[in-house]
Amino acid sequence: MRNRRLPLLIVLALIGVALIWGGVARAQDSAQTAPQPTPAAAPIHPVFPLLDDAGDNVLDSGRAISTMTTCGGCHDTAFIAANFYHADAGLSTFGEGGATAGGHAWDIGQGIFGRWNPIVYRLLSAEGDDVLDLTTPEWVQVWGARHVGGGPATTSRAGEPLVALEPGASVETTIIDPQTGAAQPWDWTQSGVVEINCFLCHWPNANNEARLAALADGRFADAATATLEGSGIVVAADGAAAAGNWDYQAEAFDEAGNLRREYVRVGDPTVANCGACHGVTHNDLGTPLAFDTLTAGDWTTLTTGQVMSPQRIAASGLNLADKATLSRSWDVHMERVLDCTDCHYSLNNPVYYRETGDDAPAHLDFDPRRIDLGEYVYRPLHQFAKGQSAQGALAQDYDETMRRCESCHSVARTHDWLPYKDRHMSAVACEACHTPRLYAPALQSVDWTVLDADGEPVRSYRGIEGEALGATTLITGYEPVLLPRTDSDGATRLMPYNLISSWYWVYGDPAKPAPLRLLRAAYFDGEAYAPAILAAFDADGDGQLTTAELNITTDAQTAAVAGRLAALGLADPRIAGEVQPYGINHGTATDEWATKECRDCHGSDSRLAATITLSDRTPGGVVPALPVVGAGQVGAGLRPAPTSAPTWPGEVIADGSALRYAPDTAAAGLYVLGHNAVDLIDWLGILMVLGVLVGIFVHAGLRFRAARRASRGGSETRPYIQVEDEDGRGGSQTRPYTRAEDEASRGGSQTRPYTRPYPADAPVATHQVYMYDVYERLWHWLQTAAILLLLFTGLIIHKPDKFGVFSFSYVVQVHNILALLLVLNAGLSLLYHLASGEIRQYIPRPRGFFDDAFKQALYYVRGIFSREPHPFAKTRDRKLNPLQQITYVMVLNVLLPAQIITGALMWGAQRWPDVTAALGGLTWLGPLHTLVAWSFAAFIILHVYLTTTGPTPTAGIRAMIGGYEDVEVHETQPAATTAD
Amino acid sequence: MKQFRYLWVIGLVVTALIIAVPVLLFASSGNEASPDPWAYVAPTPSHTNHAALMAGPYASGQEVTAACLECHETAAQEMMQTTHWTWESEPVLLPGRDEPVTIGKKNQINNFCIGIQGNWTGCTKCHAGYGWSDASYDFSEQTNVDCLVCHADPGLYGKGESGNPAEGADLVAAAGSVRRPTRQNCGSCHFNGGGGNAVKHGDMDESLYYPDETLDVHMGRYDFECVDCHAGDDHQILGHSISVSSEVKASAVACTDCHTEPIHADARITAHTDAIACQTCHIPEGALRHATKVDWDWSTAGQDLPEDPHVYLKIKGNFVYEHDYRPIYGWWNGAADRYIVGDLIDPTQVTNINTPLGDISDATAKIYPFKIHTARQPYDVLNQYLLVPMTAGEGGFWDTFDWDSAFRLNEVNTGLAFSGEYGFAPTQMYWSMDHMVQPKENALQCYDCHGENGRMDWEALGYNGDPMEWGGRQ
Secondary structure, eight states, X not given: OHHHHHHHHHHHHHHHHHHHHHHHHHHHOSOOOOOOSOTTTSOOOOOOXXXXXXXXXXXXXXXXXXXXXXXXXXXXXXXXXXXXXXHHTTGGGTTOTTOSTTOOTTOOOSSTTTOOOTTTOOOBOOTTOSSOOBOHHHHHHHHGGGOOSSGXXXXXXXXXXXXXXXXXXXXXXXXXXXXXXOEEEOOHHHHOOOOOOHHHHHSTTOOHHHHHXXXXXXXXXXXXXXXXXXXXXXXXXXXXXXXXXXXXXGGGBXXXXXXXXXXXXXXXXXXXXXXXXXXXXXXXXXXXXXOSOOOGGGHHHHHHOOOBOSSBGGGSOSOBTTGGGOOSBSOHHHHTTOOHHHHSOBTXXXXXXXXXXXXXXXXXXOOOOOOOHHHHHHSOOOOBOOOOOSSOOTTGGGTTOSOOHHHHSOSTTSOTTSTTHHHHHHHBOHHHHHSOOBOSOEEEEEETTSOOTTSOOEEEEESBSSSOOSTTOXXXXXXXXXXXXXXXXXXXXXXXXXXXXXXXXXXXXXXXEOOHHHHHHHHEETTEEOHHHHHHHOTTOSSOOOTTTSOOOXXXXXXXXXXXXXXXXXXXXXXEEEEEEEEOOOSOOOGGGSOOOHHHHSSTTOGGGOOEEEESOOGGGOOOBOOOOGGGSTTTTSSOOOTTOBOOOEEEEEETTEEEEEEOTTXXXXXXXXXXXXXXXXXXHHHHHHHHHHHHHHHHHHHHHHHHHXXXXXXXXXXXXEEOOSSSSSOOOEEEOOHHHHHHHHTSSOOOTTOOSSSTTOOOOEEEEEOOOHHHHHHHHHHHHHHHHHHHHHHHHHOGGGGTTSOHHHHHHHHHHHHHHHHHHHHHHHHHHHHHSGGGGGSOOSTTHHHHHHHHHHHHHTGGGGTOOOSSOOBTTBOOOHHHHHHHHHIIIIIHHHHHHHHHHHHHTTTOHHHHHHTTOHHHHHHHHHHHHHHHHHHHHHHHHHGGGSSSTTHHHHHHHHSEEEEEOOSSOOSOTTOO | OOOOTTHHHHHHHHHXXXXXXXXXXXXXXXXOOOOOGGGGSOOOOOOOOOTTTOOOOOSSHHHHHHHHHHHSTTHHHHHHTSHHHHOSOOOXXXXXXXXXXXXXXXXXXXXXXXXXXXXXXXXXXXXXXXXOOSTTOOTTOGGGBOSHHHHSOTTTOOBOGGGOBOTTOOHHHHHHTXXXXXXXXXXXXXXXXXXXXXXXXXXXXXXXXXXXXXXXXXXXXXXXXHHHXXXXXXXXXXXXXXXXXXXXXXXXXXGGGTOOSSOOSSHHHHHHXXXXXXXXXXXXXXXXXXXXXXXXXXXXXXXOOOOBTTTEETXXXXXXXXXXXXXXXXXXXXXXXXXXXXXXXXXXXXXXXXXXXXXXXOTTOEEEEEEEEEEEEEEETTTTEXXXXXXXXXXXXXXXXXXXXXXHHHHHHHOXXXXXXXXXXXXXXXXXXXXXXXXTTTSOOHHHHHSTTOSOOHHHHTOSSXXXXXXXXX
């Protein structure tokens, strides 16, 4: 029923929209051209007149186009302006500066209106500032490259129209003359305001350059009209750039004064529209992508190297290293025909299905009551779905309204090759692997403490060879650094970031960055460097300052600049530095190009801990500060830290004058197998093993010496006795036996298997006992093999770099399977010992235990050297001496369970992450598992050695193979007193 | 003693088995062996050096063939069954016709040099036989089969007029060099169709003699010879060209002969293969190294204009060549309609010489890439059919530059009466693009067709709109 009604609703909605548009169109123009051939590509937007701000047709008035009145004819432009964070730019939260992670104490806003950024450098001045920098009119000019209009470009900080303000009365109606530094009044009624520029985003091939030129000229009202230059609709009158001086082209309009249909190109924002302010985009496959500069208008590319293009990188026109091999596209989503608005869509766009909210009644899976297309077209919400940005403090209410990777991509049905899939997904963001490398240059550092001859800072870029960015620069690309980010779901995952370091002069208390105007005055006298500056920096005395010379490395240089700044009235000028993280969420690659090799992360050179160069310079010796997050951050307490801020596990390493940042996975709460080895544990383990080995060598050496001495000294020997095990059941019938007899009975030439290398002439009276039945032997050897292989595979997992020939993931799987075998074997064996009562052999009896244990220990340190008999007879029913008992109690009740539990939890990090986390997480379990593994290694070495302490060195091992053991004859000595 | 000496061996085996079996069963190494392309290719027969066997001397090509036939007794008979020899298909019933017709170079025309009738001496340079100089050629004479053109080293052998050995060819050396055909053997004709290198096909030219992997993945990366794919028994070479074959041929070489499921890791791409031929994505462009001819205007021939083989020749008229040719895409089910000599034309409309059959409603049709060669070629204004001029033949247009005599002289060869009034009518011809295959690194991607200014004209292909959004054919 629902299914049948839904199409009907859609049809009705479409009819509604058609009626609205139809009505508009009928009122405007009845002479419509024939429908376009392709419905999908057909311009659906009806024809319309261009109106000025008075609502008059510009054909009549000749004035600039007002988008508010033109577009407002059909769309609720007031609604759009009021709900549009691109326009608001922080005006609505103005005054709440400095409260956000990565922000600055001198910020007076949260959006680009009031939030200072060292890349752009200019500081929006607050009312009452002693030293003015960026007044509102100049902000419009400087930030116009990244601001669509509206918001602070139309409305004052107090919420009044800018045109209503008295010129010269405040920082909003003043502009600084860059030559004199004097404040001049700014008359908004003359310049006009910058209305929201609908064309900039909705007009293909919008003329952004003309728009920026109009803004730079202070012709604010002309910005929207300039955006249409080149469309055939309007040209600047006489080619002159004078305010409001426009020639509207008659051929673009019909008799009714509407734009002709073929000139109406309004549509969804294209990738190029978004790219005008957000970064380098390119969706023309026919021409190679190329650029040789990056400006603030290429923001995302400038700050991270992300390029949005479906083109294969190899087909681009950039001078890229190994370009021919780069058959991947710049961004796989672009290549798969998504554009920006498919993810960053208008939040009330009914095309994008939104799940019925949690507050819906339980019986409703789908709530069809939503706005229809007509309503949407009238009031399209211009709050767009967004993620969260490390730098953006704007519109935090809309953080993570966007679909994330996993909203569209099923992780469950992919990544089958990846062991511990869920564990990986909970620790590593998709981007960390799927944006392994950026292939465009990105800003690395900006040094505003010095100015080059053009009055610009010294910038350096990562991902290029050499320093300068230009058409011939060899671009090598760079690997982003991975830092943990806490998402709104509370999970912390590693995300790729670029880190941009910056240095700049601040002055006064509270501190503020030195205005660029004064900084330039400090460096230059007129066009040339000031003599004091030249004297301080011009090392080679050629009168020119190179980039290398423009680097504050001495106190004298610091003092020279500081002195000049102080002379300009800036109190206590000093250098500050900081590192800004810029998150990377685009430039996505398919699986083929993603980080996939286990050892890229699970190894000593882990990708997760790869250092990233911060800068090749440290101006003034100031190590740049990492942004403080959480309670200690600047302005803490005003509002909670945004979840987007990365925490900073790691450290800045000074490397000469260069600086590197080294992330620390352990500090980030991650224990990366194969990477995060705790050295202390390993040394402890090695010492343990070495200690055992040394002990064994000493003990064996003493035994050997004692044996030789015994044979030389011809000490009294006891008769050699061969057991004839007649019932095959471990009976102990004995009779004297000579070696000759023995050999004869064996068939002559055959060597006695227990002929000993030493002491050759000291035969011990032994008899043969059926000591271990088949099952006991099987489980023993199975366990032996499992433990040895577990130790070996564990070692590979622990130090994969040392065992490059093994596939990491395969070894992990083998380790897990072996572990399961070991547990099963141990379980079966326990069952056997319980059922058969053999378990008693392992249980030390309290009575007399210490005496017995001491006796046994004494035997090992003394008696064994003088060839005394073992203190306790080894019998089928009592195989273990007291020391063995206590050892096995420890091994089987402490070590083995500890290893099984820690191992299971590490394995379970995949399945029961909460349990693992509650028990300390991998950072605790991993080292513990390693320590126990070392203990096992030590135990096994000791265990093997002690098997040689029987009547003959191999008697123990042979018994464990064949079941029969030669044991000493204890004619007088009873079994241990602890026996039953 | 009940101890068994080799008990430890059994114990070791049992222990090893208990451990190895679950490990081998449950741990996957994740290593997938990359397929060996040669596994799909018939093994190359061992080479026998014929230098000693073919001692000569040989006075003519026919004598060489006779020597070949001493051992390869059936070779000539086999060859004579092939279109390399007959230049003519079996009779085929074309749509809208009552009688089956045979189609081939022998009797039909194209829109390059037009037709071989009357021009045999020039055209049969590429016939796999000797001495085809007129209509009376004896197709049953076994020694007329030219073994050398396919089997001798082309550096030692070439063909001249009427397909006879070129003047001065050392037949003993050539005969001693025989071997499995190389790209050079096939290319000597197939790369030079239409009168020169790269003229005709767009996907085959002399750059394939020494291909790198960016030119053709099979020949460049894996060093395939033509006959590795175009194999076949009894000299019946597998293959199919829409220019001369109007039928769906079982003997066509298909990508799927080797590339079996699963073809693509991404199921969406594999789904494309229901409607899209492999070539469409994997041959994004033709004429990668040498420009190919895309237009030939015969109407300007015969004038004394500056000559440039890629722009204008007095004997042929004006040309347009294109580098990095972007294919035209259309439905094709493997069959084609065909202009048959004598068919009436509408000179105001473009006449298709060969029209690929199939459309969106034809389940056997897929979208293929084509090179389209357009021409203005002579037609009889009164009789309303395309004419076949005598060009290369004696006293033909290339000697006299007189169209009238060129048509009149050829009446006897073509059976086309010439009314005395000729004009030039637009024609076009489809050439399927099957070579210069690119691996996935260079294949088309989604955006190429589904993005802005994509390659496909969805409506012309019969879709409502981009099938990515509107859905594919049912």
